[in-house]
Amino acid sequence: MKLELQEILKRKADLVSNNAISKYIRPQIEKERYLIYER
Secondary structure, eight states: OHHHHHHHHTSOOOOOOGGGSOTTTHHHHHHHOOOOOOO
16 A cells, blocks of 8 residues: 555555654654545
């Protein structure tokens, strides 16, 4: 799934669960993240 996403976006991507994000970098990630698809 990660490789497919990188091919679509034409850039590097990380896929992690919400609980896996460090509390120290979470604020910066929340500023930069965006939803691509939601069921």
